[in-house]
Amino acid sequence: MVQYYYNPEVRLLLLSDSDEKEKLLYDENPSKFEVPKIGPRPPYYYNPRYEPYYPVI
Secondary structure, three states, X not given: OOOXXXXXXXXXXXXXXXXXXXXXXXXXXXXXXXXXXXXXXOOOOOOOOOOOXXXXX
């Protein structure tokens, strides 16, 4: 029997952007700034091609 796991937060992966904001504390900067909860994502490759290579010694 296959067991399924449901997580409602996974739906966030399906959204391309969001109007919701989240406060972010970056590095040692004392003040927080707001960023979109969901922003642009880097491109992905549907079928990446892996080619073997040999290092130069």
